[in-house]
Amino acid sequence: MQEAPYAIEMVNVTKRFPGIIANDHVTLQLKKGEIHALLGENGAGKSTLMSVLFGLYQAEEGIIKKDGVEVKINNPNDANALGIGMVHQHFKLVECFSVLDNIILGDEDTKHGFLQRTQAREKVMALSEKYGLRVNPDAMIEDISVGMQQRTEILKMLYRDNEILIFDEPTAVLTPQEIEELLQIMRNLAAEGKSILFISHKLNEIMSVADRCTVLRKGKYIGTVSIADTNKAELSRMMVGRDVEFAVQKGEAHPAEVVLDVKDLTVPSKVHRNNAVKNVSFQVHAGEIVCIAGIDGNGQSELVYGISGLESVSGGTVTMCGQDITNAPIRRRSVLGMSHIPEDRHKHGLVLDYTLEDNMILQRYFEPEFTNKLGFLRRKNIRSYAERLIDQYDVRSGQGPVTVARSMSGGNQQKAIIAREIDKNPQLLIAVQPTRGLDVGAIEYIHRQIVAQRDAGKAVLLVSLELDEVMTVSDRILVMYEGEIVGELDPKKTTVEELGLYMAGAKKEAKGQ
Amino acid sequence: MTLLIQYTLIFASVLMLVALGGCFAERSGVINIGLEGIMVIGALGGALVLKFLPASVGAPVMVLATVVVSALFGLIFSLLLAVAAINFKADQTITGTAMNMLATAAATVAVKAMNTAASGGNDVSSDIAYTHTKDLLLVRIGGFEFNWFMVVAVLCLIAAYVALYKTRFGLRLRACGEHPQAADSVGINVYKMRYAGVLISGLLGGLGGIVYITAGVSVWKFENGVAGFGFLALAVMIFGAWHPLKIALAALLFGFCRALGNVYSGFGFLLAMNIPSVVYNMLPYIISLIVLAFTSKKSRAPKAEGIPYDKGSR
Numbered sequence: 001m002q003e004a005p006y007a008i009e010m011v012n013v014t015k016r017f018p019g020i021i022a023n024d025h026v027t028l029q030l031k032k033g034e035i036h037a038l039l040g041e042n043g044a045g046k047s048t049l050m051s052v053l054f055g056l057y058q059a060e061e062g063i064i065k066k067d068g069v070e071v072k073i074n075n076p077n078d079a080n081a082l083g084i085g086m087v088h089q090h091f092k093l094v095e096c097f098s099v100l101d102n103i104i105l106g107d108e109d110t111k112h113g114f115l116q117r118t119q120a121r122e123k124v125m126a127l128s129e130k131y132g133l134r135v136n137p138d139a140m141i142e143d144i145s146v147g148m149q150q151r152t153e154i155l156k157m158l159y160r161d162n163e164i165l166i167f168d169e170p171t172a173v174l175t176p177q178e179i180e181e182l183l184q185i186m187r188n189l190a191a192e193g194k195s196i197l198f199i200s201h202k203l204n205e206i207m208s209v210a211d212r213c214t215v216l217r218k219g220k221y222i223g224t225v226s227i228a229d230t231n232k233a234e235l236s237r238m239m240v241g242r243d244v245e246f247a248v249q250k251g252e253a254h255p256a257e258v259v260l261d262v263k264d265l266t267v268p269s270k271v272h273r274n275n276a277v278k279n280v281s282f283q284v285h286a287g288e289i290v291c292i293a294g295i296d297g298n299g300q301s302e303l304v305y306g307i308s309g310l311e312s313v314s315g316g317t318v319t320m321c322g323q324d325i326t327n328a329p330i331r332r333r334s335v336l337g338m339s340h341i342p343e344d345r346h347k348h349g350l351v352l353d354y355t356l357e358d359n360m361i362l363q364r365y366f367e368p369e370f371t372n373k374l375g376f377l378r379r380k381n382i383r384s385y386a387e388r389l390i391d392q393y394d395v396r397s398g399q400g401p402v403t404v405a406r407s408m409s410g411g412n413q414q415k416a417i418i419a420r421e422i423d424k425n426p427q428l429l430i431a432v433q434p435t436r437g438l439d440v441g442a443i444e445y446i447h448r449q450i451v452a453q454r455d456a457g458k459a460v461l462l463v464s465l466e467l468d469e470v471m472t473v474s475d476r477i478l479v480m481y482e483g484e485i486v487g488e489l490d491p492k493k494t495t496v497e498e499l500g501l502y503m504a505g506a507k508k509e510a511k512g513q
Numbered sequence: 514m515t516l517l518i519q520y521t522l523i524f525a526s527v528l529m530l531v532a533l534g535g536c537f538a539e540r541s542g543v544i545n546i547g548l549e550g551i552m553v554i555g556a557l558g559g560a561l562v563l564k565f566l567p568a569s570v571g572a573p574v575m576v577l578a579t580v581v582v583s584a585l586f587g588l589i590f591s592l593l594l595a596v597a598a599i600n601f602k603a604d605q606t607i608t609g610t611a612m613n614m615l616a617t618a619a620a621t622v623a624v625k626a627m628n629t630a631a632s633g634g635n636d637v638s639s640d641i642a643y644t645h646t647k648d649l650l651l652v653r654i655g656g657f658e659f660n661w662f663m664v665v666a667v668l669c670l671i672a673a674y675v676a677l678y679k680t681r682f683g684l685r686l687r688a689c690g691e692h693p694q695a696a697d698s699v700g701i702n703v704y705k706m707r708y709a710g711v712l713i714s715g716l717l718g719g720l721g722g723i724v725y726i727t728a729g730v731s732v733w734k735f736e737n738g739v740a741g742f743g744f745l746a747l748a749v750m751i752f753g754a755w756h757p758l759k760i761a762l763a764a765l766l767f768g769f770c771r772a773l774g775n776v777y778s779g780f781g782f783l784l785a786m787n788i789p790s791v792v793y794n795m796l797p798y799i800i801s802l803i804v805l806a807f808t809s810k811k812s813r814a815p816k817a818e819g820i821p822y823d824k825g826s827r
Contacts, residue, residue, distance in 0.1 A: 080699075080700060094695050095691065101684060105685065105699055105701070108684060110680070115680060115684065
């Protein structure tokens with residue numbers, strides 16, 4: 001062997017599913033002690049490749065080598081035995097167990113049949129200190145932050161002495177501070193000789209932390225590049241296959257009449273005793289994009305729940321197109337022309353076990369087009385409607401209209417929701433973190449759709465945690481801090497730094513309506 | 514007064530055993546509505562031992578044989594639930610309900626056939642009498658009738674607590690009831706653990722059955738099943754928040770209410786109130802309704818219970 005030994009090597013791996021080649025002769029070589037990014041759009045085959053490595057799927061062709069020796073990985077236990085560990089995108093943690101119990105689960109030390117928690121705790125604390133992974137071993141998972149849950153997952157791998165660590169889109173669920181902390185942890189791990197596979201489509205993070213990057217596109221191996229010799233534009237071109245616009249192309253906004261008028265809105269919190277939204281007032285006009293910015297958990301979610309009717313409000317009024325909808329049922333809001341792209345697409349956006357076509361008519365099934373006079377669904381019309389939306393909005397799925405929503409990739413689930421909400425031809429479009437967890441291609445697409453809605457004279461209320469998105473997409477920024485609107489900014493005149501000060505609560509505008 | 518304590522303890526033992534059984538099944542992720550039926554079958558097994566094993570074998574052998582056979586009967590019967598719910602991913606509530614209907618009917622048919630054959634057709638009842646051997650189960654300390662099964666119940670309680678919270682088995686079992694995908698991802702065989710949970714519930718449920726039919730009486734009519742005690746035990750389990758020690762306390766409360774129905778006539782002031790006896794007999798069931806109405810919202814069931822585990826689904 002001439003090259004430096006690879007910790008793990010996947011050579012010419014091909015994995016086919018009925019009707020699709022998920023991995024087409026993909027090669028991935030992970031050096032010892034490096035952070036290797038795996039980049040690709042949704043559906044590019046990253047997850048499939050990792051599932052092959054983790055033993056969840058068997059590849060039809062190709063081999064896997066560890067330290068230069070060919071190995072067979074038939075199930076996750078084989079992977080574990082080879083020292084391969086994975087932080088799944090959706091954590092595999094038992095919520096009512098302590099951090100410690102979650103770490104030792106499946107790999108417990110026992111003496112006379114009894115668990116040896118004391119020794120385990122010492123080992124966990126030692127690892128925690130060594131790699132800077134702050135956790136409270138006795139806290140229940142349900143009580144701790146997402147960041148600490150993730151650190152628990154990392155400790156789970158380290159506890160098992162895994163040498164090869166796979167991180168499956170680890171930053172999707174984290175706040176900016178937690179992301180920075182995680183990237184530092186990854187650097188520490190690599191410095192200690194662990195080999196890391198980092199699955200992501202966030203170019204900034206890859207540029208900041210990775211040593212090398214392998215790019216997949218539509219199941220094909222595009223190439224492996226050294227991060228030092230590349231840049232964001234090149235990576236995104238490799239990933240998408242064309243040049244990507246990072247800046248959103250949009251013209252001047254022409255605000256017209258008021259569509260949404262929120263006055264003194266107060267929404268109670270489900271988590272604590274205080275109100276999550278306190279006396280918030282603002283207006284959204286036709287033909288403008290108003291963005292609610294803020295750090296996660298400052299009342300943005302509850303504000304949208306109040307406006308969209310997902311939760312009842314305790315004070316104030318919501319008026320849409322001149323009609324008071326403060327206590328109106330959700331169907332009435334929808335019929336009046338409110339569209340809502342929800343924050344949690346699994347919980348509020350889709351019925352995951354329904355087919356795509358049934359999901360497409362969730363708010364419209366009762367219309368004469370879809371239900372006949374006897375109350376039976378008009379399946380034919382539903383099918384053709386769904387086919388049109390799928391075509392028009394480029395929603396990709398295995399079986400078209402009859403695909404079960406659960407089986408679709410996140411990006412295409414989101415596209416399906418956007419198709420449904422925009423095609424209703426709304427007066428008001430509420431979009432909450434519409435690009436969360438999506439790749440650059442999909443983000444670009446969604447931003448264009450939102451701007452197109454504005455240009456068509458719709459009012460758009462955007463809630464976003466991404467500063468880039470806030471600055472580039474919106475026409476007007478409202479900053480929320482601790483349930484109040486603390487500032488109104490013009491994205492053309494403000495800076496990210498100033499916005500950050502408002503978001504952190506360091507700056508406040510005394511505002512009289 | 515001693516009688517009240519005695520009955521409270523014996524009924525509490527029954528409820529605790531069966532509720533602990535339910536606890537093991539549900540902690541592993543399988544709802545066991547079939548406890549009622551498991552009790553009947555366990556009771557049948559135990560009653561047969563008491564009827565046919567001669568009293569001359571002595572108390573220790575008799576107690577042991579009864580315990581082992583009734584537990585074994587319960588365990589075998591619970592295999593129905595395990596196979597249907599775990600292998601075939603059947604609806605657990607319906608399977609359990611079917612088991613309840615099956616158990617009483619099967620026990621009645623079997624005992625009737627046995628009685629008919631033995632008596633040449635004169636006796637077609639579904640009764641099993643064990644008058645001659647029942648005394649072996651008891652130890653009298655003064656006026657207090659102490660029952661060996663109470664010891665068994667306490668041992669089971671301790672064993673259940675230790676197993677669930679101090680051993681590897683318990684940690685894995687609980688993980689399977691909360692987040693089977695997580696358990697699977699660290700190499701735990703969810704199907705095996707759920708089998709273990711259901712079989713343990715069958716074992717304890719069968720044991721509870723024999724304790725129930727030997728409490729106070731020495732003939733059992735199998736047509737009657739176990740009078741809803743299996744369901745009462747489910748209420749105890751929920752009230753006890755799926756935790757062995759809390760289940761023990763809940764069992765004492767419910768056992769006390771049930772005992773009151775048996776012995777209220779011994780208390781002058783209760784008799785003086787002139788409440789019909791049916792009210793006392795209804796007491797545990799009414800209490801269970803009230804208690805569950807107020808506490809079941811707070812009490813948290815294992816998250817994944819009732820959902821068949823499928824390796825493939827995300």
